[in-house]
Amino acid sequence: MNKLIFVIVFLSLSLNAQVQQKKVPFVEVLEYLESKHPYQFNYLFQTIDEVLVFYPPEKSSFEDAIAFLEKHTELNFSILNDFVSITNTDTFFLCGYLKDIETKSPIAFATIQSKNASASSDKNGYFKLEIKKKKETIIIRHLGYKRLKRAFRFFNTETCGTIYLVPEVVKLQQVVLSNYLAEGINKLYNSSFQINFSEFGILPGLIETDILQTVRALPGIHSVDETVSNINIRGGSNDENLLLWDGIKMYQSGHFFGLISIFNPKMTDKAILTKNGTSVHHSDGVSGTIEMHSSEDINDDFKGSIGVNFLNLDVFADIPISTNSSLQISARKGLSDFFKTPTYNSYFDRIQQDSELEMNTEDVNNSNIEFDFYDTGLRWLYQIDEKNQFRLNLLTVSNELIFDENATLNGIDESRRSSLVQNSFGAGLFYKRIWTTKFETALQIYETDYKLKAINANIILNQRALQENKVSETGVKLNTTYKVNEQFSLLNGYQFIETQVTNFDDVDNPVFSLYVVEVLRTHGLYSQIKFLSEHKKSSITAGIRANYIPKLNKYIFEPRLSFNQKINPYFNLEILGEFKHQITSQIINFQNDFFGIEKHRWQLSNNTNIPVIQSKQVSLGLQYNRNGWLINGEGYFKKVAGITTQSQGFQNQYVLARTDGDYKAFGFDFLARKQFDSFNIWLSYTYMDNYYNFEMLQNNNFHTNFDFTNALTLGTTYSLNDFKISTGLNWHSGKPTTRPISGNEISGGTINYESANSSRLKDYTRIDISSTYQFDVSKNTKANIGASIWNLLNQKNNLNTYYRIDNNDGLEQVSQASLGITPNVSFRISF
Structure with missing residues (x-):
């Protein structure tokens, strides 16, 4: 009997609950509330017509009942004395509690922002925010925590749910000198240079933010032949530079066979140049490291740009997939398929110098010459949650030259096609996990492929x-970072690299074929500690890297150091040092390799005739910064051992030499800059004394092929609102060269040379100018127009000279000229 009563009561309560949970016309609920509470409701009939709603909980207070109806009707309730006004509005309200994901403690005074309103959390972490549209994205910020971006629909609107914020791990990398050379170029506490392209101003001769062209403007950086593919950092050859795009190593750096960078700045947020004191998690690059980093922000709205200049057309799009995922796509293509501009013609004339395109035999003429280049990039960013981040990178690059060789043989016209293709592909996966506020890990996997092919x-x-x-x-690569406290952090990691290099030569008449494949694997373990004093006056980064190359049975230990001390508010002292190595280098077998256009072949060390390249470097610097004045001086000593004569590009008596040696560089980099309100002027000077030592050569100690003893740059920029103009002078000593002995140039069918690199070419001088102007096309669309002239005075500079014996057994001098006056114009729309 008792069980039967219990069942009846239970069914009765369940039935009553079902009745209570059934939606009813809104007017019935209002009449019900008016009967229970001393309030009257004012509204327009069309406002509540056809609105169905649940009854508020039976024991709710009047205020709780109104809050319940606001949440379930999306209507606005205003209480005034004994009346409640009900209006239809697009305004919604979002509430929640902010807490630390680790400690679960409330976060007070955080800023919660929608498109048109903002709020602040109280001592309990509670906030309430007005929302105009349900499609809005909410941004939550608090000092010491990672910024949180989340769409309105992902919040718990039924109740004021808990939202967890992830503490921001303090990065010890800090800016010590801002606007070092121009706007957007900063010097960090570890003495590397950071270029922020979102803040970048203008440099002489540049209207597009070409990454490698910008790097080349810094003190101590030169180019032996004006190309970005032959950048020389403190006297090193171009193959001694480590190029990383979002952690992917790149073996190709230039379009137009080296005249412009392959890295699209629209896909790149910042670039970092390190000349010394490299972090232990980087291997290779005995002369320097150039890192390109893309943005880690996931945009809420679609962003894009379309740009064109006298060389190429490019497009970029940043496409939101969801609130925690976005896709970035970029593409760039040369314009030569459509028309050839003066800039294109100047560049093409430059690359074909001293090549088969320009210097084919008298009986052969070239026709139907076609050249094209393109690059495409893709990045997928996925913020899995507050603790997990994933990134996918893809990059493909191509340069292609095609032409026909024509001749008349035995009265018959013959034509055969030749081609030269240079391309690269890079792919990378990156995964980062924040385990606690003190510990995080990062895993990087990449594949990079480079190919140079000539028929x-x-x-x-x-x-x-x-x-x-x-x-x-x-x-x-696996990195682990542990933050000991606010001053100390510890980096540990492991890196594995497998590099395969293939060289293939095949001739059909006479038949000859040579196919060589080499593979090296390298393991690296490293540990590094960073310290930043409480008042940020002292910064130390010190570590060691241990490398093992199994095939060569070689262990290499590399200590690294970066120390920065703020002496007083105006002076900074820095001490840097590093040991590094690399197992890849480039050689030039013959001057006519790959038509003489791109003569460098990558090769691997083998511990016999091609050693592992190892470097040692130390530097001491002092900076002064006050009242817009910046004065920076840095002296250095650098030794690089294991270089080969084939990798140095000799075109004298040592062109066929096969031996190894080293070079030593003593140098000094100096910069003086003065900033006014809208005007900026700088003077940079570099002195370098750079000598080879090849014990097996007769003349074993002489200036290197990359020794620019003196180099000077004078530049100015002026900005007025959205208008910018910049001009600059570049001057440096002539490149070392070797001349034949006067009066006895040829003996026994060979050239009699003077001592290697005992002469110099004439000094190099160039003046550049550029200007840009940005204006609004509409509320969300901006346009940028720019114009530049490279080598404004059309100075005739000789980049290289060498000698050879012609068909009549006479001496022939071959010279390579710099770019002449080269204009460029650009136009870009950003939306």
Whole structure:
């Protein structure tokens, strides 16, 4: 009987609950509340017509009942004395409690912001925010925590739910000198240079933010032949530079066979140049490291740009996929398929100098010359949650040159096609996990492939020659970062790299084929500590890297140090040092490799005739910064051992030499800059004394091929609102060269040379100018127009000279000229 009563009561309560949970016309609920409470409701009939709603909980107070109806009707209730006004509005309210994800403690005074309103959390972490549209994205900020971006629909609107914020791990990398050379170029506490492209101003001769062209403007950085693919950092050869795009190592750096960078700045947020004191998690690059980093922010709205200049057309799009994921796409293509501009013609004339395109035999003429280049990039960003971040990177680059060689043989016109292709592909996966406020890990996996291929059709000899140089590399890196306290952090990690280099030569008449594949694997373990004093006056980064190369059975230990001390508010002292190594280098077998246009082949160390390259470097610097004045001086000593004569590009008596040695560089980099309100002027000067030592050569100690003893740059920029203009002078000592002995130039069919690199070319001088102007097209669309002139005075600079014996057994001098006056114009729309 008792069980039967219990069942009846239970069914009765359940039925009553079901009745209570059934939606009813809104007017019935209002009449019900008026009968229970001393309030009357005012509204328009059309406001509540057809609105259905649940009854508020039976024991709710009047205020709780109104809050319940606001949440379930999306209507606005205003209480005034004994009346309640009900209006239809697009305004919604969002509430919640902010807490620390680790400690679960409330977060007070955080800023919660929608498009048109903002709020602040109280001591309990509670906030209430007005929302105009349900499609809005909410941004939550608090000092010491990672910024949180979340769409309205992902909040718990039924109740004021808890939202967890992730503490921001303090980065010890700090800016010590801002606007070092121009706006957006900063010097960090570890003495590396950071270029922020979102803040970048203007430099002489540049209207597009070409990454490698910008790096080349810094003191101590030169280019032996004006190209970005031959950047020389403190006297090193270009193959001694480590290039990283979002952690992916790149073996190709330039379009137009080196005249412009392959890295699209629209896909790149910042670049970092390190000349000394490199972090232990980087290997390779005995002369320097250039890192390109893309933005980690996930945008809420679609962003894009379309730009064109006298060389190429490019597009960029940042596409939100969801509130925690976005896709970035970029593409760039040369304009030569459509028309050829003065800039294109100047660049093309430059690359074909001293090549088969320009200097084919008298009986052969070239026609149907076609050149094209393009690059495409893709990045997928996915913020899995507050603790997990994922990124995918893809990059493909291509340069292609095609032409026909024509001749008349035995009264018959013959034509055969030759081609040269240089391309690269890079792919990378990045995963970061924040385990606690003190500990995080980052895993990087990448694959990079480079290929240079030439098919040379020789009509006169009825010969087809194929040359290939390929690099395929896979890398894995795991970093762990532990923040001991506000001053100390500890980095530990492991890196594995497998590099395969292939060289292939194939000739059909006479038949000859050579196919060489080499593989090296490298393991690296490293540990590094960072310290930043409480008042940020002292910064120390010190660590050691241990490398093992199994195939060569070689262990290499590399200590690294970066120390910065703020002496007083105006002076900074820095001490840097590092040991580094690399197992790849570039050689030039013959001057006519790959038509003479791109002569460098990548090769691997083998511990016999090609050693592992190892470097040691130390530097001491002092900076003064006050009242817009910046004065920076840095002296250094650098030794690089294990270089080969084939990698140095000799074109004198040592062109066929096969031996190894080292070079030593003593140098001093100086910069003086003065900033006014809208005007900026700087003077940079570099002194370098750079000597080879090849014990097996007769003349074993002489200036290197990259020794610019003196180099000076004078530049100015002026900004007025959205208008910017910049001009600059570049001057440096002539490149070392070797001349034949006057009066006895040729003996026994060979050239008699003076001592190696005992002469110099004439000094190099160039003046550049550039200007940009930005204006609004509409509320969300901006346009930017720019114009520049490279080598404004059309100065005739000789970049290189070498000698050879011609067909009449006479001496022939071959010279390579710099770019002449080269204008460029750009136009970009950003939306």
